[in-house]
Amino acid sequence: EAGVTQSPTHLIKTRGQQATLRCSPISGHTSVYWYQQALGLGLQFLLWYDEGEERNRGNFPPRFSGRQFPNYSSELNVNALELEDSALYLCASSLGAGQGIWAGGYTFGSGTRLTVV
Amino acid sequence: QKEVEQDPGPLSVPEGAIVSLNCTYSNSAFQYFMWYRQYSRKGPELLMYTYSSGNKEDGRFTAQVDKSSKYISLFIRDSQPSDSATYLCAMSRVAAGNKLTFGGGTRVLVKP
Numbered sequence: 001e002a003g004v005t006q007s008p009t010h011l012i013k014t015r016g017q018q019a020t021l022r023c024s025p026i027s028g029h030t031s032v033y034w035y036q037q038a039l040g041l042g043l044q045f046l047l048w049y050d051e052g053e054e055r056n057r058g059n060f061p062p063r064f065s066g067r068q069f070p071n072y073s074s075e076l077n078v079n080a081l082e083l084e085d086s087a088l089y090l091c092a093s094s095l096g097a098g099q100g101i102w103a104g105g106y107t108f109g110s111g112t113r114l115t116v117v
Numbered sequence: 118q119k120e121v122e123q124d125p126g127p128l129s130v131p132e133g134a135i136v137s138l139n140c141t142y143s144n145s146a147f148q149y150f151m152w153y154r155q156y157s158r159k160g161p162e163l164l165m166y167t168y169s170s171g172n173k174e175d176g177r178f179t180a181q182v183d184k185s186s187k188y189i190s191l192f193i194r195d196s197q198p199s200d201s202a203t204y205l206c207a208m209s210r211v212a213a214g215n216k217l218t219f220g221g222g223t224r225v226l227v228k229p
Contacts, residue, residue: 004160033216042221043161043205056216090160106217108153108160 002027004109006091012115013081021076021112025093031055032074033094033106034066038087046089049074050096081116088113120144123206123220132229136193140206140220143187147208147218150182152191155203155222164204165191196227 005024013019025032034046045058049068063079072093078085092106123140130136138152149168153161165180167173173180181190189208193200206220 035219043207043217043219045216045218048216058216092160106163108162110158110160 004091004093004107006089006109006112008112009110010113010115012117015081015083015116017081019078019081019085019114021078021089021091021114023074023076023091023093023109025072025074025091026107028095029093029107030072030096031094032068032072033092034074034076035090035092036060036087037090037111038084041087043090047076078114083116086114086116118143119221120218121206121208121220124223125221127224127226129226129228130196132196132198132227134196134227136191136196136200136225136227138191138193138204138206138223138225140189141187142189142208142218144210144218145184145187146210149209150180150189151207151217152178152180153205153207153219155205157202161205193225198227198229201225201227 007022031050033048035043036046037043046060047066048056052068066076068074088111090108090111092108094106121142151166152164154164155161165178167180167182170182170184177194179192203222203224205222207217209217
């Protein structure tokens with residue numbers, strides 16, 4: 001079974017540019033989550049999508065946005081990049097909120113390392 | 118103050134020793150508790166999860182939850198060099214859907 005796949009693996013952007021990160025969930029998973037893992041700050045929750053809709057959002061500015069497609073893959077967009085946006089961006093997937101008992105965990109991808117220069 | 122506190126380590130132990138990890142939290146609404154392992158340059162991997170208080174064992178791993186003390190633990194028996202990684206605790210409130218709140222992670226080094 002294929003795991004959660006993220007692309008690209010690495011991304012280098014200039015301050016002020018836009019970055020687009022992509023995620024494909026495990027087959028059968030309808031929920032996709034985005035987390036930011038910056039050095040020294042741990043995993044910070046960004047966004048949760050389920051069945052194509054944004055269900056929850058972390059304490060990040062509006063320039064962090066995303067969407068979920070009908071095939072449940074997802075895209076994270078970061079506009080007007082700032083130096084402090086440099087981090088590992090992790091995508092995870094799980095069974096959706098409406099698919100029965102929540103199993104209690106996500107499956108994470110290997111992440112996209114975004115560097116803003 | 119962070120919702121979930123975890124000693125960053127590093128925690129260095131000899132091969133075969135018991136590794137003891139823990140997290141404290143402040144929000145009594147957390148219901149689900151998880152431990153993840155993260156190797157360098159990889160995404161976190163789910164090791165254990167428990168619902169509410171109690172113990173759970175899986176092979177060399179034992180997870181404990183004490184909701185009255187707002188304290189969770191992970192024990193790794195017969196530690197191996199391959200257990201060297203960062204261990205993250207995570208928890209969630211049912212009302213918040215599936216959002217997880219993570220501790221900062223403890224780096225563990227098992228020396229041969």
